[in-house]
Amino acid sequence: xxxxxxxxxxxxxxxxxxxxxxxxxxxxxxxxxxxxxxxxxxxxxxxxxxxxxxxxxxxxxxxxxxxxxxxxxxxxxxxxxxxxxxxxxxxxxxxxxxxxxxxxxxxxxxxxxxxxxxxxxxxxxxxx
Amino acid sequence: xxxxxxxxxxxxxxxxxxxxxxxxxxxxxxxxxxxxxxxxxxxxxxxxxxxxxxxxxxxxxxxxxxxxxxxxxxxxxxxxxxxxxxxxxxxxxxxxxxxxxxxxxxxxxxxxxxxxxxxxxxxxxxxxxxxxxxxxxxxxxxxxxxxxxxxxxxxxxxxxxxxxxxxxxxxxxxxxxxxxxxxxxxxxxxxxxxxxxxxxxxxxxxxxxxxxxxxxxxxxxxxxxxxxxxxxxxxxxxxxxxxxxxxxxxxxxxxxxxxxxxxxxxxxxxxxxxxxxxxxxxxxxxxxxxxxxxxxxxxxxxxxxxxxxxxxxxxxxxxxxxxxxxxxxxxxxxxxxxxxxxxxxxxxxxxxxxxxxxxxxxxxxxxxxxxxxxxxxxxxxxxxxxxxxxxxxxxxxxxxxxxxxxxxxxxxxxxxxxxxxxxxxxxxxxxxxxxxxxxxxxxxxxxxxxxxxxxxxxxxxxxxxxxxxxxxxxxxxxxxxxxxxxxxxxxxxxxxxxxxxx
Numbered sequence: 001x002x003x004x005x006x007x008x009x010x011x012x013x014x015x016x017x018x019x020x021x022x023x024x025x026x027x028x029x030x031x032x033x034x035x036x037x038x039x040x041x042x043x044x045x046x047x048x049x050x051x052x053x054x055x056x057x058x059x060x061x062x063x064x065x066x067x068x069x070x071x072x073x074x075x076x077x078x079x080x081x082x083x084x085x086x087x088x089x090x091x092x093x094x095x096x097x098x099x100x101x102x103x104x105x106x107x108x109x110x111x112x113x114x115x116x117x118x119x120x121x122x123x124x125x126x127x128x
Numbered sequence: 129x130x131x132x133x134x135x136x137x138x139x140x141x142x143x144x145x146x147x148x149x150x151x152x153x154x155x156x157x158x159x160x161x162x163x164x165x166x167x168x169x170x171x172x173x174x175x176x177x178x179x180x181x182x183x184x185x186x187x188x189x190x191x192x193x194x195x196x197x198x199x200x201x202x203x204x205x206x207x208x209x210x211x212x213x214x215x216x217x218x219x220x221x222x223x224x225x226x227x228x229x230x231x232x233x234x235x236x237x238x239x240x241x242x243x244x245x246x247x248x249x250x251x252x253x254x255x256x257x258x259x260x261x262x263x264x265x266x267x268x269x270x271x272x273x274x275x276x277x278x279x280x281x282x283x284x285x286x287x288x289x290x291x292x293x294x295x296x297x298x299x300x301x302x303x304x305x306x307x308x309x310x311x312x313x314x315x316x317x318x319x320x321x322x323x324x325x326x327x328x329x330x331x332x333x334x335x336x337x338x339x340x341x342x343x344x345x346x347x348x349x350x351x352x353x354x355x356x357x358x359x360x361x362x363x364x365x366x367x368x369x370x371x372x373x374x375x376x377x378x379x380x381x382x383x384x385x386x387x388x389x390x391x392x393x394x395x396x397x398x399x400x401x402x403x404x405x406x407x408x409x410x411x412x413x414x415x416x417x418x419x420x421x422x423x424x425x426x427x428x429x430x431x432x433x434x435x436x437x438x439x440x441x442x443x444x445x446x447x448x449x450x451x452x453x454x455x456x457x458x459x460x461x462x463x464x465x466x467x468x469x470x471x472x473x474x475x476x477x478x479x480x481x482x483x484x485x486x487x488x489x490x491x492x493x494x495x496x497x498x499x500x501x502x503x504x505x506x507x508x509x510x511x512x513x514x515x516x517x518x519x520x521x522x523x524x525x526x527x528x529x530x531x532x533x534x535x536x537x538x539x540x541x542x543x544x545x546x547x548x549x550x551x552x553x554x555x556x557x558x559x560x561x562x563x564x565x566x567x568x569x570x571x572x573x574x575x576x577x578x579x580x581x582x583x584x585x586x587x588x589x590x591x592x593x594x595x596x597x598x599x600x601x602x603x604x605x606x607x608x609x610x611x612x613x614x615x616x617x618x619x620x621x622x623x624x625x626x627x628x629x630x
Contacts, residue, residue, distance in 0.1 A: 033557065038612035061608045062534075062551040086613065 001028045002120055003094055007070060007113035009052070010122065014094065015070040015113065018101070022071060025098045026058065026089065029123055034060035037086040042099055047075045051109050055100060058089065071109045073102035143199045147619045150188035157190075184619065203602060205546050211572050213548040215518055215563020216387040216409040216492070223412055225479055226472035235471050240463040244448055251447035254464065255440045257474045258424075261405055264477075264485065265383065266396025267426030270405075273436045273465040277384050280404025280423030281315035281351070283436065286457045287402055287427060288349050288378045289319050290434040294455065299348035299377075305334045306555050307356040309382050321348055328555065332358045332511040336367045343375050349401075353382035355389065357553035358511055359496065359518035359563070369399025378402065383426075386410045387565070388493055388517035391486025395426075402427045411473035422469035436460050491566035492517040495573060499564055502577045506584040510556050518563035522556050531587040531594045533558040538605055539586070539597035543579035 006014040012030035015022040031037065039059040049055050049069040056067040079098050082088060089097035104110075114122060169178060188196075206212070207221050230236060238250050258270040274280040285302070292298045302316035305326045313323040324342055329335040339350060350372050354362040362368070369379045381395045381403035387410045389395075395403050407413045408421035415421040427435070437456045438449035464470075480488065493516055500509065500519035508524035523533040537547035537560070549561040564573060586594050598605060 036609040038609060059612075061612060063554060 002116040004116045006094070006116060007110050008116065008119035008122075009068060009070050009113055011052070011066075011068045013068055013070050015102075015110075016094075017104075017110070020104055020107075021076060022073070022102050022104050023098050024055075024070060024100050024102060025093055026067065027119070028093050029128065030065075031090050031093045031097070034058065034065065035062050036060055037089045040082045040086050040089065040099070042078045042080075042082065043075050045075050045078055049073060049075065049102065051106070051112070067099065069100075069102065070113055071102065072105045074105070075100050076103050077101035143196060143203075145619060146186045146188065146193070146196055147184050149192055149196070150186050152187055154187045154189055154192075156188060156193060184621065210544060210546065211564075211568060211576055212546045213562045213564060213576065214546065215548075215565045217384065217518065217549065217561075217563055219408060219415055220387070220412055220565045221567040222414045222472070223476065223479070226412060226475045229475035230468050230471040236468070238467070240467075244446075248447055250467070251440050251449070253471060253474050254467075255442060255447050257470055257477070258440065260474070260477050261424055261426060264390055264394070265386070265403060265405070265426045266394030267400075267403065268396070268429045269432045269435060269439075270424050270426045271435050271439070271460075272422070272424045272470055273459065273461045274404065274423040274425060275461050275466050276421045277309075277382075277404055277406040277409070277423040278311040278315060279460065280406075280425045281311055281380075281382065282318055283423075283425045283457070283460050284380050284402040284404055284427075285315050285319040285321070285349070285351075286460075287425070287431045287434045288380065289321075290455065290457050291378065291431050292348055294434075295376075300346045302348055303339065303342050303350040303372075305350075305352060305356070307332065307334065307358055307360075307553060308351055308353040309357060309384055310552075312351040312353065312380075312382055316349075316351060326350075328356070328358075331513070332356070332360045333362050333364060334368060336364045336371060339368050340371050343371055343377065345375055347372070347375065347377050349378040349380050351380040351382060353385060354395065355385040355516040357385075357561075358520050358556070359385075359388070359515040359561070360511060360513070361389070361393075361516055365400075366398045373399065384409055385517060388489055388496075390489045391482060392489050396428070402431060407469055407473040412476045413469045413472045415469075420466040420469055422466045422473065424465070424470075438464070488566045489517075492564075495564040495566060495568055496562070498570075499562055499573060499577060502573075503562075503580055506581050507560065517565070518561055520553065520556050521560045521562070523558035523560070526584070526587040526594075527558070529587050529591040531591050533560055535594045535597060536560065536580075536583055536587070539583045539594045540579060541598040542600045543582070545576055545579060 006016050008014050008027060012027045013024055014027055015024050037058055037060050041057040043055050049072065051072045052068045054066040055069045058065050058067055078100050207219060234249050238247055244251065254272055258272060261270045262268060271283065274283050289298050300322055301324050302321040303324050303326050304312045304316065305328055307328045316323050326334055326338050326342055334352065350368065352362055352365065354365055356362055372379050378401045379399055381400040383395065383403040384406045386405060390410060402425060404423045404425050406421065406423055408415035413422060433453060433455040434457050435453060436459050437453050438451045441448055441450045477485065496515050496517050496519050500515055503521065507521040510520065510522055523536060526536065533550045537550045540547045550559065552559055552561060583594060
């Protein structure tokens with residue numbers, strides 16, 4: 001449920017390193033708490049983002065939540081298939097449900113994020 | 129479930145869309161023959177603007193139209209029909225005397241361009257309402273212009289910005305606790321501020337140290353909802369105000385939950401600089417269907433130069449409109465706000481008086497605590513302490529049976545109750561927020577409590593019954609996910625009756 005090798009935020013996003021780029025999405029926990037996702041608003045390609053700045057919004061039948069960018073960088077790609085198929089976030093949060101790819105400006109920021117193990121411990125400590 | 133329980137039964141009609149009714153040539157009116165020569169539209173209009181037929185245009189008789197809308201009005205559920213645990217947060221019961229008062233011709237037929245000399249009664253009402261609201265809240269001035277709570281928030285933040293600008297620096301950020309109303313961050317952002325979220329402490333209140341850590345000379349204000357969305361009084365509000373003021377910031381209070389403290393605690397006395405009143409919540413103004421509401425803003429004297437114009441003043445024995453406030457942020461609403469809403473709030477305040485308003489808050493709080501106490505053993509209560517006007521449960525005890533908040537809410541309809549607010553506040557997972565308000569009798573509360581207890585029992589013994597609820601409503605459970613993902617917004621032709629309709 002929480003793949004090794006990804007870096008996790010306290011706001012329940014993950015980032016996967018691909019060279020000097022990072023692919024970003026939300027975790028299994030986040031999608032299960034939200035329930036069926038019905039709408040995602042993502043940034044435009046080229047948008048600069050600071051670490052933990054909101055890059056979009058995810059909406060389910062239950063709630064609307066901000067999406068936070070795990071690292072500082074520029075948006076290189078956006079998963080536009082989520083516009084018509086937001087359910088991919090529920091069915092495959094680490095695969096087809098990816099949201100954006102960013103060009104990582106400050107690799108050392110990855111140290112602020114959690115490993116899969118630490119993220120699981122964080123969820124447990126929060127009582128999940 | 130036995131048949132004697134409340135629910136929609138008997139003469140409940142199926143009602144197709146207007147588009148699916150009537151027949152060609154049927155009409156609700158007959159026009160007299162024209163006594164001037166007919167001119168063909170082709171002679172007056174360019175060809176591309178001519179339309180000979182509107183596909184699917186409904187043609188119905190008068191009685192068909194009347195029945196259509198009357199039937200649909202019967203499907204409606206409102207506070208005049210039954211218990212409605214959304215509470216003042218949405219709209220509490222509107223005493224009918226309010227309606228009688230605002231329909232007095234001097235109010236209902238007043239024109240905004242009427243000269244001051246012919247509108248003295250209306251102006252006096254606005255002048256006095258400002259004073260009453262100031263007295264209830266402990267603020268010094270009140271602007272009656274904003275048309276809604278969030279509109280009031282926006283004005284409040286505009287006043288703060290204007291004030292800080294006049295001091296030389298509007299600053300950059302606004303602190304908003306996670307137990308604040310959802311509109312607070314939006315109001316701050318609209319005024320150009322970056323929003324910093326403050327996490328509430330383990331007891332459900334904002335803690336002074338969290339504010340102190342986030343507070344610096346770049347923070348323009350904090351927006352606190354008090355009582356907060358958990359229905360809890362922010363115990364450290366005075367200390368928080370002191371911390372924010374210490375760094376030159378302003379304190380905004382979202383007064384949407386004033387119903388719980390009216391006549392008991394005055395926000396102005398706890399260091400609040402600005403707050404909005406939701407007249408359509410606390411002061412029993414109707415706002416069904418989205419409006420019009422009224423969200424006056426109370427403020428301390430240092431913000432008065434920035435108030436919207438005009439303001440009502442008394443000169444000699446007369447009431448006048450003063451448009452001359454050079455530093456005003458400008459108008460935020462045409463003319464004087466939603467005047468008819470102001471009249472209703474005035475009627476409410478005058479009919480209850482100071483002791484009556486206090487009694488409203490007391491009974492609202494007692495009712496909520498009674499409900500909370502009765503249901504505590506059956507539903508998980510995340511913040512187990514005395515609440516104000518509303519209490520927040522969660523579905524944690526029902527989750528092991530795969531029964532969730534949404535299911536509980538749907539099942540309540542089978543027992544004849546409107547569901548409460550669900551999945552809000554966000555800081556409680558699977559929240560069920562119940563606000564009974566002061567108008568509900570013990571009998572009503574007991575019926576609601578019995579239904580909630582029954583549902584908790586069903587969740588254990590017959591979870592499928594709850595998961596598939598509602599069973600007694602006109603329409604079975606809607607597929608909310610499909611409705612959001614593939615909304616069907618336009619009539620696309622005469623088709624078979626929807627399967628879900630019964």
